[in-house]
Amino acid sequence: YFEEFRKNGFDLDYIKVMSDRTNGIAIINIDEDGRNNIVVYPGSSRSLTPDLIKDNLETVLSHDIIMTQLEIPVETVEHIARVKTGKNIFIAIVISWRYRGSVPRPFHPCALPAW
Numbered sequence: 001y002f003e004e005f006r007k008n009g010f011d012l013d014y015i016k017v018m019s020d021r022t023n024g025i026a027i028i029n030i031d032e033d034g035r036n037n038i039v040v041y042p043g044s045s046r047s048l049t050p051d052l053i054k055d056n057l058e059t060v061l062s063h064d065i066i067m068t069q070l071e072i073p074v075e076t077v078e079h080i081a082r083v084k085t086g087k088n089i090f091i092a093i094v095i096s097w098r099y100r101g102s103v104p105r106p107f108h109p110c111a112l113p114a115w
Contacts (some may be wrong), residue, residue, distance in 0.1 A: 014056060018044050024071060042071035050079035057083065 005012055024043030030036045053060060053076060061064065061083065068077050 014059060017054070018047055021047055040071060045071040046073060048072040050076050050077050052076075053079055 002012060002015075021044040024045050025041050027039045027086065028036055029039075050073075060080065066080060068080060
């Protein structure tokens with residue numbers, strides 16, 4: 001897949017292949033009324049630790065928007081959100097409204113303006 005991604009302009013410089021871990025998968029079931037139920041196995045996404053972010057912090061912070069979700073460890077999301085810089089950075093924490101786990105205090109839902 002890497003060659004196909006490169007041909008289509010994807011930057012693969014920061015992809016880390018972990019041959020001892022499996023990829024994640026999501027199964028999306030949609031009922032007759034159009035409601036969905038998503039089952040996620042995060043797989044290797046759970047390996048994205050704060051240390052990996054620290055090792056690539058300059059690259060992570062060079063972007064205007066950082067978007068993450070809880071398939072990666074909560075500690076990693078918290079680390080990204082707590083990084084202190086002089087830049088204006090918008091961090092979108094995407095959490096399903098049906099998320100059943102304990103949402104860490106910094107990520108409790110808040111009101112956002114409509115775009």
